[in-house]
Amino acid sequence: MKICPKCNTTFDDNFSLCPYDQRVLEQEPFIGKLFQDKYLVESRIGKGGMGVVYRAQDPGNGQYRAIKMLAPEMSTNQEVHDRFLLECQMLEKLQHTHIVKLYESGKTDYGMLFMVMEFIEGKSLKSVIDERVAAGNSFSPIETLDMLEPIAEALSFAHDNGIIHRDLKPDNIMVSKIDNEKSKTTLLDLGIAKMRNNSGETVAHLTVPGQIVGTAFYMSPEQWESKKIDNRIDIYAFGAVIHEMIAGKKAFPGPKIPDLIRQHMIMPRPRLEGVPEAFAELLLRSIAKEKEERPTSIINFVKDLRLMLEQVEREPENVQSTIEASKEAATSTPQAELQNDDSSNEEQNQNKPGFLSSLKRLFGR
Ligand SMILES: Nc1ncnc2c1ncn2[C@@H]1O[C@H](COP(=O)(O)OP(=O)(O)OP(=O)(O)O)[C@@H](O)[C@H]1O
Ligand SMILES: [Mg+2]
Numbered sequence: 001m002k003i004c005p006k007c008n009t010t011f012d013d014n015f016s017l018c019p020y021d022q023r024v025l026e027q028e029p030f031i032g033k034l035f036q037d038k039y040l041v042e043s044r045i046g047k048g049g050m051g052v053v054y055r056a057q058d059p060g061n062g063q064y065r066a067i068k069m070l071a072p073e074m075s076t077n078q079e080v081h082d083r084f085l086l087e088c089q090m091l092e093k094l095q096h097t098h099i100v101k102l103y104e105s106g107k108t109d110y111g112m113l114f115m116v117m118e119f120i121e122g123k124s125l126k127s128v129i130d131e132r133v134a135a136g137n138s139f140s141p142i143e144t145l146d147m148l149e150p151i152a153e154a155l156s157f158a159h160d161n162g163i164i165h166r167d168l169k170p171d172n173i174m175v176s177k178i179d180n181e182k183s184k185t186t187l188l189d190l191g192i193a194k195m196r197n198n199s200g201e202t203v204a205h206l207t208v209p210g211q212i213v214g215t216a217f218y219m220s221p222e223q224w225e226s227k228k229i230d231n232r233i234d235i236y237a238f239g240a241v242i243h244e245m246i247a248g249k250k251a252f253p254g255p256k257i258p259d260l261i262r263q264h265m266i267m268p269r270p271r272l273e274g275v276p277e278a279f280a281e282l283l284l285r286s287i288a289k290e291k292e293e294r295p296t297s298i299i300n301f302v303k304d305l306r307l308m309l310e311q312v313e314r315e316p317e318n319v320q321s322t323i324e325a326s327k328e329a330a331t332s333t334p335q336a337e338l339q340n341d342d343s344s345n346e347e348q349n350q351n352k353p354g355f356l357s358s359l360k361r362l363f364g365r
Pocket of ligand 1: 188
């Protein structure tokens with residue numbers, strides 16, 4: 001069987017090009033087969049920077065699962081391999097209503113790493129944003145906070161447990177409909193970006209030279225510079241997502257990697273228009289280039305944003321005091337603090353002038 005890497009339509013082996021979007025078809029070894037003697041693989045959901053995600057059914061209980069099969073290069077690097085299994089053991093224990101459940105992880109007989117997750121019926125937040133923008137609209141501040149506050153709760157829970165997401169972006173948030181008015185948001189891929197960072201060359205999610213996907217739009221300056229990271233990298237990415245939903249365009253739009261590096265590291269941060277002054281000010285702090293200027297608690301950050309909106313409606317003149325209060329809250333030490341994987345190699349780092357080395361690494365020079 002063959003599959004189109006773009007639209008995921010499957011074809012017989014004698015096809016070589018997708019008739020819908022002219023892409024070269026790939027061999028598809030899993031669909032229609034039983035995986036690990038347990039899960040009947042039905043279709044491919046998508047392909048990301050670390051591997052391919054399938055929808056499968058557990059015939060034992062009839063329930064659907066999402067199985068992420070990691071790219072072969074992840075399995076062949078022993079360090080990545082060990083870290084993946086260790087990280088998954090930890091994630092299996094991390095239960096939260098807004099974090100995708102991880103049921104099982106491991107390695108097949110032929111050496112491929114995989115994780116079996118709860119299947120979430122719905123769309124990625126990226127598709128939801130794209131649809132809204134294509135229709136010429138964006139999200140109101142309240143709508144944005146309603147959708148993202150559960151994600152902030154999930155991240156806050158992860159941070160309290162010493163886990164940093166590292167790859168927060170709209171592609172890693174699922175939106176599922178509960179009814180016509182309500183939707184539920186769920187966080188995906190918590191903590192596993194660590195594996196990608198450690199494998200080096202895919203740190204900024206560069207697939208084709210000069211072309212970028214997802215991650216780099218939300219990457220904090222300290223990640224670009226391979227500096228010490230803590231939970232404030234998630235707050236930076238989170239602020240960039242809030243900005244994007246309300247503005248209807250990316251906070252750091254690129255489009256090319258050098259533009260993106262300049263936007264994240266040097267250029268003035270984009271200020272959100274059409275929202276209360278205090279809201280824009282606080283949001284700007286979340287995407288501060290210096291992590292010390294950002295809020296430390298993601299959940300307090302969202303609650304403060306909400307407060308700003310409510311307060312502006314009630315008593316516009318008192319908003320400044322709320323900003324001052326939240327600035328004070330930002331000075332405490334973050335709980336989840338660890339060394340960026342890329343900077344853990346002391347020897348390498350001695351020769352790194354940070355920003356420049358990021359560029360060299362990205363362009364392979
Ligand atoms: N548990 C799940 N339930 C339903 N869909 C999922 C699940 N996990 C992932 N997906 C979907 O599978 C697709 C591929 O996900 P994947 O995580 O591999 O790629 P990505 O998020 O674009 O990139 P990255 O590798 O940086 O995470 C995405 O469209 C995502 O929404
Ligand atoms: Mg993902």
